Each structure stands twice: as C-alpha cells, then as structure tokens.
Amino acid sequence: MIDQQASLxxxxxxxxxxxxxxxxxxxxxxxxxIASPSHVENLISILCEQMDTKNRVIAGTIFGKKYSVLAMNLFKAIIEQGTILDAHPSQVGLKPDKKGSMQFIFKESTVHSISSLSIRQVQMMIYTFIDTHLQPLFEAIAAKSGSKVTHMLSLVAHNLYQTSKKLKLEHPEKVEEIDTYFALFISDKLFVHGKPNPLSFEFDLYDPENGDDSYYVRKHCCLSYLRYDGDKARCCGTCPFIDRTKKKNG
Structure with missing residues (x-):
C-alpha cells in the first residue's frame, strides 16, 4: 500500500x-x-435509462466501451505513476454516471507501488483484472443484455492499443517499459495451458491522408450511433464503419 498522495x-x-x-x-x-443476475438486471436498466435507449444490446455494448476506461487507467497508472491498483472484483465499486459513463471506486488499500512488489505480484494483478474481473463481468452483462462478449472485449483491447501509442508519444524515454506492460495486457504471456488472453486482438493502424495523427481502427462498432436513428455521421472517429481509403497494418 502507498501513501494518500498517490491515491489523490x-x-x-x-x-x-x-x-x-x-x-x-x-x-x-x-x-x-458477476455473482447476481438481479444486480446485472438493475445495472442494465440504469444504463438504458441514462443512454435513452430501450435496446439492451446497445446499452451492453456501450458499457464495454465505457469500461475500457478502467483498463486504460490501470495501464497509465503503471507507466505514469509507478503504481498498480488491485482490481480484484471484490475490491472495485461502480457508479453509473451520466450517459452511461462509469465511476470506478477503489479503496485506498488497493493502491500499490510497483517498486514494492515482485514482478510476479504485478503480473498476477494484471492477470486477475483480465481473467477474474473483466471476462466474467462482461459475460454477466452479455447474458442479460444480449450484447457480444467478444465485441466488448475488443473495445477494451482497442483502448489499450490507443493508450500504448499515446503513452509512447508522451513518454519516449519509457518506450521499452510501455511495450513490456502492454504485452502483459494483450498477449498470452500470463495465460497457461493453452488458455488464450481474451484481450488478444490486433488492429489496423490508419494514417489519415490529411496529415492528422494515425490511430488504430476498431474491430467492432460500439453501436452508439444507433441511438441517433442509425446516423453513421455519429460514429466514433475510430469506428470500422467509417469509409477509409488508406490502411496499413500496425
């Protein structure tokens, strides 16, 4: 556990x-x-109301996109703060916010300095987040909403790709460290006996012809545009539904 300033x-x-x-x-x-379908039912009802939609598949899929913020922050905290959060499902609270966003609530005792832990302890915290927290939570949400677990997981993986790219631009002196931890999140390194990492996706890197920064294109749409009568002009900037003329593998 580390000091109160780190929590702040x-x-x-x-x-x-x-x-x-x-x-x-x-x-x-x-x-x-994860344990209670009635809790999930309550959450999905709240999400539908906040997103102003009766379509539970849309609500569940967007939940996956919003939840990717937690994975992004866990990754950023390791690189930028030298800290890791114990994201065991018993330690993480949620509060749905406006428009389906999430507040992720952690006890102060869940914050640990990377330097105070062994490599194996850090690896196990990342593994626990993916295997014990993220995967079963998304399965529970999908079971009640009708959304697809793979689509939700790919939205999380995409955010990790985007975060890795951004961190390298902001912290060029930490490229090796960023690559090391990024691999723990998205490769099969922590998974044994042939079990795949559910976040193991690859994405195409797109270079806009207008000279804007390159970005990774998602595998799956978050379905947010369907809240606006299917207007694809409302798709996210990294959506696969956007017509692009120039792609390259990243």
Whole structure:
C-alpha cells in the first residue's frame, strides 16, 4: 500500500475515485454483478435509462466501451505513476454516471507501488483484472443484455492499443517499459495451458491522408450511433464503419 498522495494523483484520472472517502458513492460491487443476475438486471436498466435507449444490446455494448476506461487507467497508472491498483472484483465499486459513463471506486488499500512488489505480484494483478474481473463481468452483462462478449472485449483491447501509442508519444524515454506492460495486457504471456488472453486482438493502424495523427481502427462498432436513428455521421472517429481509403497494418 502507498501513501494518500498517490491515491489523490490517481483520482485525477478520468472515472477513477481512489480512497475510502469515496466508498459511499458506489452503487455496485463488481463481485456482486458477476455473482447476481438481479444486480446485472438493475445495472442494465440504469444504463438504458441514462443512454435513452430501450435496446439492451446497445446499452451492453456501450458499457464495454465505457469500461475500457478502467483498463486504460490501470495501464497509465503503471507507466505514469509507478503504481498498480488491485482490481480484484471484490475490491472495485461502480457508479453509473451520466450517459452511461462509469465511476470506478477503489479503496485506498488497493493502491500499490510497483517498486514494492515482485514482478510476479504485478503480473498476477494484471492477470486477475483480465481473467477474474473483466471476462466474467462482461459475460454477466452479455447474458442479460444480449450484447457480444467478444465485441466488448475488443473495445477494451482497442483502448489499450490507443493508450500504448499515446503513452509512447508522451513518454519516449519509457518506450521499452510501455511495450513490456502492454504485452502483459494483450498477449498470452500470463495465460497457461493453452488458455488464450481474451484481450488478444490486433488492429489496423490508419494514417489519415490529411496529415492528422494515425490511430488504430476498431474491430467492432460500439453501436452508439444507433441511438441517433442509425446516423453513421455519429460514429466514433475510430469506428470500422467509417469509409477509409488508406490502411496499413500496425
């Protein structure tokens, strides 16, 4: 466990609330969502209301996109703060925010300095987040919403790709470290006995002809545009439905 200042620093990240003072804000504990279909039903009802949609598949899929923010922040905290959050499902609280966004609530005791842990301990925390938290949570959401687990996981993996690219631009002196931890999140390195990492995806890197920064194109649409009568002009900038004339493998 590390000092209170580290918790305050992490709370500056989008969607993160770190510290015991925030515990009263949580509406759900991830562990309860995984174990209880009635909790999931309640959450999906809230998401549909916040997103102004009756389509549960849309709500469930967008939940996957919004949840990718947590994976992004876990990755960023390792690189930028030298800290890792214990994201075991019993330790993470959720509060649905406006328009389906999520507040992720952590006890102060879940924050650890990378330097205070062994390599294996850090690896196990990343593995636990993927295998014990993310995968079963998305399966529970998909079972009640009708959304596809693979699509939700690919949205998380895509955010990790985008985050890795951005971190390398912002911290060129940490490229090797970024690659090392990125591989732990998206490769099969932590998975044994032939079990695949559910975040193991590859994405095409697109270079806009107008000279804008390159970006990775998603494998699957988050379906947000369907909330606007299927207007594809409302698709996200990295959506696969956007017509692009120049792609290259990243």
């Amino acid at each position: 620093n992490l709370s500056q990240y989008k969607g993160l609330m770190v510290g015991d003072a925030f515990l009263h804000n949580m509406d759900f504990v991830v562990e309860d969502l």
